[in-house]
Amino acid sequence: MNHLSQNNYALITGASAGLGKQFAIECAKRKFNLFLVSLPESGLENFSEFLIKNYNVNVKFLSIDLTKNESPQTVFDFTEKNNMTIDILVNNAGVGFNGKFEKLTAELIDEMIMLNIRAATLLLFLFLPNMKLLDKAYILNISSFAGFTPLPYKCVYAASKTYLLFLTRAIINPTGIK
Numbered sequence: 001m002n003h004l005s006q007n008n009y010a011l012i013t014g015a016s017a018g019l020g021k022q023f024a025i026e027c028a029k030r031k032f033n034l035f036l037v038s039l040p041e042s043g044l045e046n047f048s049e050f051l052i053k054n055y056n057v058n059v060k061f062l063s064i065d066l067t068k069n070e071s072p073q074t075v076f077d078f079t080e081k082n083n084m085t086i087d088i089l090v091n092n093a094g095v096g097f098n099g100k101f102e103k104l105t106a107e108l109i110d111e112m113i114m115l116n117i118r119a120a121t122l123l124l125f126l127f128l129p130n131m132k133l134l135d136k137a138y139i140l141n142i143s144s145f146a147g148f149t150p151l152p153y154k155c156v157y158a159a160s161k162t163y164l165l166f167l168t169r170a171i172i173n174p175t176g177i178k
Contacts, residue, residue: 010032076127
């Protein structure tokens with residue numbers, strides 16, 4: 001599937017490394033324009049230049065920490081300001097920490113909840129209404145096998161991925177997002 005318009009973009013969070021980077025490469029190979037979001041100083045600008053040079057696609061990027069309260073709205077506002085239509089949303093950014101629950105810090109727990117649950121939920125909430133107006137739109141929320149079972153040394157991470165799995169199942173019916 002090629003994008004129908006120069007303004008159509010695939011939004012990929014956590015795009016500078018791991019699965020997010022690979023999703024970006026695969027989308028670029030398929031000639032999708034890309035809007036990449038990742039942490040500041042994660043190499044996102046260089047990666048964007050690589051994709052433009054090697055795959056001849058339009059790439060916009062935003063270096064931002066999605067754990068900050070205002071970040072999901074900032075991502076949405078960036079697309080509005082730049083007249084971008086998001087027809088693919090890949091909620092990939094996530095973080096997990098190991099350890100006994102009582103040995104974690106409040107900061108680590110908060111980071112997992114803010115990124116894995118809050119940011120993914122709000123991005124979906126913000127972009128879904130416009131996506132539902134399109135003929136075709138796609139959402140990929142990256143969960144984990146950890147979302148299927150309690151894990152004593154990754155309990156907050158597993159719980160956050162269970163949340164994302166159930167949220168996705170609840171809002172997307174078997175025939176699509178319409």
